[in-house]
Amino acid sequence: MVFTPAALDRSGTFYVAGHRGLVGSAIWRLLEAEGFTDLVGQTSAELDLKDRAAVFAFFSETRPRYVVLAAAKVGGILANNTYPVDFLSENLQIQVNVLDAAVAAGVERVLFLGSSCIYPRLAEQPIREDSLLTGHLEPTNDAYAIAKIAGILQIQAVRRQYGLPWISAMPTNLYGPGDNFSPVGSHVLPALIRRYDEAAASGATSVTNWGTGTPRREFLHVDDMAAACLHLMENYDGPEQVNVGTGSDVTIREIAETIARVVGFTGATEWDSTKPDGTPQKLLDVSKLAAAGWTSSIGLEDGLRSTVEWYRAQAGALRQ
Template sequence: MSADERDQVDFNPSALDRDGRFYIAGHRGLVGSAIWRRLEAEGFTDLVGRTSAELDLKDRDAVFAFFAETKPKYVVLAAAKVGGILANNNYPVDFLSDNLRIQVNVLDAALKYGVARLLFLGSSCIYPRLAPQPIREDSLLTGHLEPTNDAYAIAKIAGILQIQAVRRQYGLPWISAMPTNLYGPGDNFSPTGSHVLPALIRRYDEAAQSGAASVTNWGTGTPRREFLHVDDMAAACLHLMEHYDGPEQVNVGTGSDVTIREIAESIARVVGFTGATEWDTSKPDGTPQKLLDVSKLADAGWTAGIGLDEGMASTVAWYRENVESLRE
């Protein structure tokens, strides 16, 4: 029996109440800050956020106390422990344990305090490493995960299943969305904790500034990746909350991809690096290709609007303006 056949929700999506209290978990992160900006631009008047110093989402009692006090009507769960291949590969316990606790605490508290509409955000790494491309939503749990980030993926899969369970048991119209690789203002440009595009931006910009003769990247450069600007992601989140309902997660992406080598060449051009690019093939490539099928998203009435060249240029500009205050 499919998730759709078990679903107990009878709900017709519509415009959200602009005066309803809206909690963005992870509002200082890449995705959460973009969602906050989008909601403000769309006229939402009662946005709520807490930094990790103000509210540790791994602390169950603190999370329940927060929900008891604020009683949000809407929630986007964008908070997560995230990182690139190196961080995921080296610290799988942290990525599994931290994300499971964050998700369970927030979702359980949201259930207890009657959140009307909730969006859980995962990642495209939930899909099998060798899933047919482009990856459809029904590829979930049909094969082995990419081993370099399987712990993080399992945590996100658990979140999807908890959303489906809440729908089935309590009839609440909560939904899940799975974004592709995201980038943009507010990203993590740490040398050890960042994802591929911000890591390349920092590496090439530092090389350009120092006059380095060459840059060395991990792997072969042949894996293909899809990139979505985070402002597009934020727009998609609000659109889904107002136009989509169903137990199955929705892929959020552009529907097109490029090789890591191509993205590296583009970044080198944008930052003005004229040296050589070398590839350390002793390092892992990760998944060979990860392109999402975005048909379900298109059927819901939304497509991406920010092109990669435009988005990358603005991200490089943001990085340069904020490089002195970036997290390490």
Template sequence: MSAESVDFTAGPLDRDATFYVAGHRGLVGSAIWRHLESLGFTGLVGRTSAELDLKDRAAVAAFLAETKPRYVVLAAAKVGGILANDTYPVDFLTDNLQIQVNVMDAAVDAGVERLMFLGSSCIYPKFAEQPIREDSLLTGHLEPTNDAYAIAKIAGIMHVQSVRRQYGLPWISAMPTNLYGPGDNFSPKGSHVLPALIRRYDEAVQNGASTVENWGTGAPRREFLHVDDLAAAVLHLMEHHDGPAQVNVGTGTDVTIKEIAETIASVVGFEGETKWDSSKPDGTPQKLLDVTKLADAGWTSQIGLEDGLRSTIEWYRENSAHLRE
């Protein structure tokens, strides 16, 4: 590997530099792409999974050697909800490890100056003290339904820290809370809780159903961040933050799953009964991030939950005919 140490100086990134967004068609990557484009970044580079399989080590190395980006956001990942994570743990572990290792090793070889690795709040112990601080990492047992995915993301954090130690590159990591927004996965078998609820209640309205049944008790508390807020936070951190520890990205507030279900039902116009199947797993009882470090870096979320939900539901209804199953 041929990386050279780079001193980080806070300030605007070069708007004309080559900037690779890995996973630019996904929920997170597409939001980051839109945000960067809106701010005048002219050197954005992206490849679909059909054009570049990030699990193909040789292909990734060749791509980064050719494009030589100055900046990289690693937003590509295999993601899913409780059912998908619990059913296919091998896929979530191996796919994500391969993607991360391939992109970061190739980025070192290509001399990428600034890389942002994006993980997930599921990296923290299931019973971590709330709100969860960054130093809670590796202090307890993970939630078993998504431990394989979490381990892969923890490995990504360690990879970034290792690159900093061995090569002196000012790479950083950010761990978003639960995300939602345009471009989300609304598949019944692959989606996270919020898009799954949006689809379930909207279909109930379209079909004239009188009841909707949700998994669990509705008691767990979750924090939700609009993906456009995350995109703004990513650029802010790349321009203003440097340090080896991951940075939590969230709103600093949470709601129960029951409350979010009620809000979605109201927004889509569902007036029937909601039932809860308590035989199904709830997952982690609470996942609220401590966002003190993010606030100290000068950034706070701007999009309120109800406003974000309304725009997301509008996007879903406009695009539901073309979404993956």
């Protein structure tokens, strides 16, 4: 049976796993704006995705037609390097439970979200989808990467064994409203926003960042990511994961300078080269995504300004 992607039924039950997270909340906002009328979301307190029996019961009762698996345990270099067992075990449990339950419930379309860290540390730049499993991973987040690779392979296995048109997408570094700004658990961009904003507010004369500032990173606003997800569900079908990004990158030093300017910090920036840099460059080849008819539209500085505004508006309500 040949599956032809088409517009999703706006009245179909749509479960967003991880709907309170950075990506999930953006997808939820977009689906609401697009007129989806039967959105389903469960907080971790309402449904522990590591509880297999509870997940199967939820799918049996809800019978979603569409699923985006955006739920995951995530963190930056420090968290990934410090708690590799947690990142491997918890993400594997979440993925296996949700995807197995989705098979049992006969879910029509599933989009699994991974991470660009699935690719080899020294992959040729920009990184093509076929670079997967061709080299060694970045040691500081290899446990998380292995879990995400397992998710991609499970999607491919479901396609082979059951013939279901499920797909995977691999976002680049994401940022925007709903991000984690914790000093310990955040990724590089929100960590820098918090650090520079606090420095500007306190009148500090300098800020110290990890590493040398030379690694290059690609950043995509989460609202762009949400738009790409819906576009892929309606326009793409294939076993290979699809890279989602902007197709351009900047150095960590450049992003730090931009953030300092946006938040109004005028002091000095120091770099602690005794701390790890992580992967030297991570730029995704987005030609497959472009061929499917989608490109990003939110510029980095504009996206940063709106993110800083959101961060400041949240005050004490942010995730710690």
